[in-house]
Amino acid sequence: MKLIYKGKTKDVFEAENGQVLLKFKDDVTGEDGVFDPGANTVGLTIEGMGQSGLRMTTYFFEKLAEKGIPTHFVESNLEEATMLVKSANMFGAGLEVICRYRAVGSFLKRYGAYCEEGQPLDAFVEVTLKDDKRNDPPINQDGLAQLGILTKAEYETLVKLTKEISSVVKDELAVKGLELYDIKLEFGLDAEGNMMLIDEISGGNMRAYKDGQSVQPLELEKMLLQ
Amino acid sequence: MKLIYKGKTKDVFEAENGQVLLKFKDDVTGEDGVFDPGANTVGLTIEGMGQSGLRMTTYFFEKLAEKGIPTHFVESNLEEATMLVKSANMFGAGLEVICRYRAVGSFLKRYGAYCEEGQPLDAFVEVTLKDDKRNDPPINQDGLAQLGILTKAEYETLVKLTKEISSVVKDELAVKGLELYDIKLEFGLDAEGNMMLIDEISGGNMRAYKDGQSVQPLELEKMLLQ
Numbered sequence: 001m002k003l004i005y006k007g008k009t010k011d012v013f014e015a016e017n018g019q020v021l022l023k024f025k026d027d028v029t030g031e032d033g034v035f036d037p038g039a040n041t042v043g044l045t046i047e048g049m050g051q052s053g054l055r056m057t058t059y060f061f062e063k064l065a066e067k068g069i070p071t072h073f074v075e076s077n078l079e080e081a082t083m084l085v086k087s088a089n090m091f092g093a094g095l096e097v098i099c100r101y102r103a104v105g106s107f108l109k110r111y112g113a114y115c116e117e118g119q120p121l122d123a124f125v126e127v128t129l130k131d132d133k134r135n136d137p138p139i140n141q142d143g144l145a146q147l148g149i150l151t152k153a154e155y156e157t158l159v160k161l162t163k164e165i166s167s168v169v170k171d172e173l174a175v176k177g178l179e180l181y182d183i184k185l186e187f188g189l190d191a192e193g194n195m196m197l198i199d200e201i202s203g204g205n206m207r208a209y210k211d212g213q214s215v216q217p218l219e220l221e222k223m224l225l226q
Numbered sequence: 227m228k229l230i231y232k233g234k235t236k237d238v239f240e241a242e243n244g245q246v247l248l249k250f251k252d253d254v255t256g257e258d259g260v261f262d263p264g265a266n267t268v269g270l271t272i273e274g275m276g277q278s279g280l281r282m283t284t285y286f287f288e289k290l291a292e293k294g295i296p297t298h299f300v301e302s303n304l305e306e307a308t309m310l311v312k313s314a315n316m317f318g319a320g321l322e323v324i325c326r327y328r329a330v331g332s333f334l335k336r337y338g339a340y341c342e343e344g345q346p347l348d349a350f351v352e353v354t355l356k357d358d359k360r361n362d363p364p365i366n367q368d369g370l371a372q373l374g375i376l377t378k379a380e381y382e383t384l385v386k387l388t389k390e391i392s393s394v395v396k397d398e399l400a401v402k403g404l405e406l407y408d409i410k411l412e413f414g415l416d417a418e419g420n421m422m423l424i425d426e427i428s429g430g431n432m433r434a435y436k437d438g439q440s441v442q443p444l445e446l447e448k449m450l451l452q
Contacts (some may be wrong), residue, residue: 092340110363113355114318114373124372129339137336140366146350147340 007043009053009203009204018191019074024050024057024081028204035216037184037205038098038105040132050081052221053202057083059225060169060179060201069164070196072188084132088198090190092149095186097158099123099166101152102181104207110138123166125159157195158187165197173208176223178215181207228342234268235279235430241310245300250276250283250307254430254443261442263318263410263431264324264331267359276307278447279428283309285451286395286427295390296422297340298414314414314424318375320356321412323384325349325392330433336364344407349392383421384413389422399434402449404441407433 001021005012008029013021030036030043038173054076061073072085100107103119107126127144128136144150150158162185183206186199201206203217215223227247231238234255239247256262258270280302287299297312315452326333329345333352353370368374376384388411396406409432412425425431429443441449 071244110360111355111361111365111369111373113357116373121372123373124368126366126369131339134336134339138364138366139337140352140364142350143337143352146347149340 008010008040010200018087019089020072020085022085022200023082024054024083024200026050035204036105037182037207040136045212046218049218051078052218053200054078054081054083055225056202056221057200060172061197063168063172064165064197067164067168068178069168070194071189072190072196072198083200085198086190087197088190088194090188091144092129092147092158095144095149095158096128096130097125097162097185097187098128098134098182099125099162099185100182101166101179102207103210104181107182123163125162127155127158152196152200161187161195161208165201169206171199173224177210178220178223179209181209183207227328231372234266236426238416246298246311246312246313248311249428250280250309250333252276261430262331263408263433266362275430275444277304278444279426279430280304280307281451282308282428282447283426286398287423289394289398290391290423293390293394295387295394296416296420298416298422298424309426312416314416314422316414317370317380318355318373321370321376321384322354322356322362323351323388323413324354324408324444325351325388325411326408327392327396327405328433328435330407333408349389353381353384373436380421381390387413387421387423391427395427395432399450404434404446404449407434407435409433 002014004014007028007205009025011023026049027042028035028044028046028049029039031039034043046194058076061071072088077084099119103115105146108117126138127136134214145152145179166183173180187195188198190196203220208215208220228240230240235253237249241247251273252275253268254261254270254272254275255265257265259270284302287297290297298314300310302309326347329341336344352364354364367381369400371378394408399406413421414424416422429446434441434446
């Protein structure tokens with residue numbers, strides 16, 4: 001199968017009928033062996049992380065489908081740690097859309113003069129450009145429009161979908177006594193030009209806490225699905 | 227007179243009737259002797275810069291008053307390089323509001339993957355927090371609201387005033403064959419809670435070009451007013 005792109009935590013292959021196959025790897029973003037969903041480097045490798053991430057992603061993408069929220073999901077092969085998805089047109093070289101319920105990570109780093117660590121936030125949404133070289137700079141609605149990356153209407157849809165999806169994840173975690181602090185989503189356009197969630201929803205792209213303690217990605221999937 | 231605050235390019239004193247006196251200094255932001263309106267450090271000292279900045283500020287604040295745009299300006303003493311202004315309530319520890327007509331400076335640094343140097347922008351407005359320690363982080367409308375710094379309605383007013391004021395400056399420069407690339411403004415609330423332009427409008431807080439060449443602050447004032 002033809003490799004299209006070698007990502008940090010997933011490899012992307014060309015599949016049949018214009019679809020795409022994602023191979024989930026055991027690599028997790030972070031630094032010096034410490035998990036950080038906001039990091040731009042592979043910080044550690046966790047055996048079984050690929051399959052675990054795919055299980056959780058499959059669970060959530062099926063849940064979102066039930067609720068009528070569009071995603072790129074077609075089907076998963078858990079044994080192979082692969083997910084078949086619809087092909088997506090990206091916004092520029094890709095955006096990261098972060099939804100925050102607590103002030104941690106880069107939010108705290110940037111706005112620490114105005115908030116306490118862990119302070120509640122009301123589903124705060126922000127967009128950053130996927131650009132490792134420039135350290136994923138944040139960009140506002142007008143900037144995205146002026147650079148031809150996202151129209152103002154698309155931005156509104158993006159924020160609406162982000163809040164809906166994050167709320168689904170938050171509620172699912174809450175059932176197991178887990179609290180979602182923040183989550184990073186990605187979006188693309190399907191062949192008809194409709195916006196859909198792409199990439200994954202796993203322990204690797206969110207921060208979850210239990211009783212004030214951070215829950216690591218593999219542990220999170222176990223607590224949630226087993 | 228009681229010193230309230232020692233700024234990088236201005237000192238702030240308590241005046242009578244709850245007013246404030248600004249003393250314009252000869253210092254200019256930049257690095258290693260090179261002028262940069264986006265810098266957080268004093269990069270150079272230019273003899274006569276204080277008076278020059280005040281002359282230009284006075285010119286523009288009087289022009290804005292004619293157009294009914296609210297500023298904190300009361301009167302200037304050019305000999306002393308001081309400006310008497312209304313007292314202002316700041317938004318948090320202060321915001322910088324940047325209006326951009328060309329992609330240069332920190333815009334280019336952040337979004338260089340999506341634009342060429344000097345590419346035209348349609349009065350792009352962005353807000354950063356005045357926070358030297360955190361390198362003046364950009365913040366979006368929702369972030370400002372959630373951190374209690376600026377309501378969503380105040381944000382709209384801020385952007386509207388920024389575009390109006392920047393357009394006045396741009397047009398004035400154009401008369402002399404100068405092109406405004408970007409400008410940094412500050413706002414506060416007057417005693418009645420109305421938003422007004424504060425700080426200054428001088429060569430020190432904008433980038434101006436003539437025939438594709440950057441015009442230095444002191445030179446700009448001369449070309450504009452003499």
